[in-house]
Structure formats: C-alpha cells, structure tokens
Amino acid sequence: MEQFEGPFLLVDPQRCVGCHTCELACAAAHTQAGSIIGAVLAQERLHRRNRVVQVDAVKLPVQCRQCQDAPCVRVCPTGATYRTETYTAVDQARCIGCRLCMMVCPFGAIHVATTTVAGQEKRAAFKCDLCVDRPEGPACVAACPTRALSLRYPQREADRASQAAARQFLEALGSQPQLGS
Ligand code: SF4
Numbered sequence: 001m002e003q004f005e006g007p008f009l010l011v012d013p014q015r016c017v018g019c020h021t022c023e024l025a026c027a028a029a030h031t032q033a034g035s036i037i038g039a040v041l042a043q044e045r046l047h048r049r050n051r052v053v054q055v056d057a058v059k060l061p062v063q064c065r066q067c068q069d070a071p072c073v074r075v076c077p078t079g080a081t082y083r084t085e086t087y088t089a090v091d092q093a094r095c096i097g098c099r100l101c102m103m104v105c106p107f108g109a110i111h112v113a114t115t116t117v118a119g120q121e122k123r124a125a126f127k128c129d130l131c132v133d134r135p136e137g138p139a140c141v142a143a144c145p146t147r148a149l150s151l152r153y154p155q156r157e158a159d160r161a162s163q164a165a166a167r168q169f170l171e172a173l174g175s176q177p178q179l180g181s
C-alpha cells in the first residue's frame with residue numbers, strides 16, 4: 001500500500017507582497033489568547049513559525065517543508081522532533097534546546113527560543129505545525145491578503161500534473177494522424 005504523504009505549504013512568489021501578515025497570523029494562532037492584542041495584554045510570548053525573507057527584489061515566506069525523511073528528526077538526540085502521519089512535530093517538553101535541528105534544516109525553518117513548558121521557562125525548538133489543532137487549517141493561508149499561500153497535498157498535485165499531461169497528449173493526438181492507423 002502506498003504511503004500517505006501529508007500536506008505542505010506552498011507560496012506563490014508572484015503573489016507575495018512581503019507584508020508579514022502571515023508571520024503575525026502564525027504567532028497569534030499559537031497563543032492561548034488567539035490574537036496579537038490578546039497575547040500582548042496577557043503577556044504571552046509571541047513566536048512565529050514562518051519567516052518572510054527577501055531574495056533580490058522578491059519577498060516570500062519560508063517555513064517547514066514537512067520533509068518525509070526529515071533531517072531534524074534524524075539528528076535530534078532526545079526524540080523531541082518526530083514524524084506523524086501528517087507533519088514533522090516537535091515535543092517541546094523533550095527538547096533540550098541544542099539547536100542541532102536548526103543547523104540541519106535545509107530551509108532554515110526551525111529556531112530555538114525561550115518558552116514556557118509545564119510552568120517552567122526553557123529554551124526549545126519552534127517550527128511550523130501546519131496549525132494541526134486549528135480546524136480551519138493554517139492561519140497563514142487564511143490571513144494572506146493576496147492568497148499567496150496554499151496548503152497542498154502531494155497526491156493531488158501528482159494527479160493534477162497527470163491530468164494536464166493526458167490532456168496535452170489527447171490534444172496533440174487530435175492534430176496528428178491516429179495512432180495505429
Ligand atoms: S524543519 Fe526543516 S528538516 Fe525538519 S521537516 Fe521541516 S523542512 Fe525538513
């Protein structure tokens with residue numbers, strides 16, 4: 001049986017205007033308050049799991065690619081990073097803040113920062129979790145004003161590409177002598 005491949009976030013650089021709304025939405029979605037204002041009033045720490053970067057004249061957000069064979073999982077000495085059926089997760093309670101995951105992530109998608117776990121302050125790794133606890137899906141996708149972000153499923157992308165190739169083949173066939181004739 002074919003292994004299920006979980007979803008991933010895709011950005012369209014031609015749509016991104018670099019407004020950082022996705023970063024704010026990410027940070028807010030991971031607070032108890034659920035909003036930037038609420039978190040500030042409650043003195044909650046704000047941590048975004050994505051980062052808008054600039055490459056020449058283009059700005060675009062970068063976040064975890066949810067690797068199937070994730071370097072961050074392979075390198076973690078405590079088993080704090082692990083792969084679920086859907087995404088690559090971090091258990092901050094097991095994290096010792098060693099930054100190995102941060103060093104091996106090919107996308108620079110992990111950072112280590114101070115947080116509170118079970119009432120104790122500690123350093124721990126942060127990365128995109130696709131907002132798995134949010135029924136509406138990733139907050140960055142919903143918040144982007146230009147619809148530059150989307151949640152994609154590998155199998156659907158493959159199906160789409162196969163359909164397009166099949167259509168192209170049929171169109172080419174229509175303008176050619178019939179095969180086998
Ligand atoms: S954090 Fe980096 S290495 Fe780990 S799964 Fe995501 S993209 Fe891959």
Ligand code: SF4
Nearest residue numbers: 076095096098099101
């Ligand atoms: S920082 Fe935490 S999650 Fe990352 S490799 Fe070290 S223990 Fe594992």
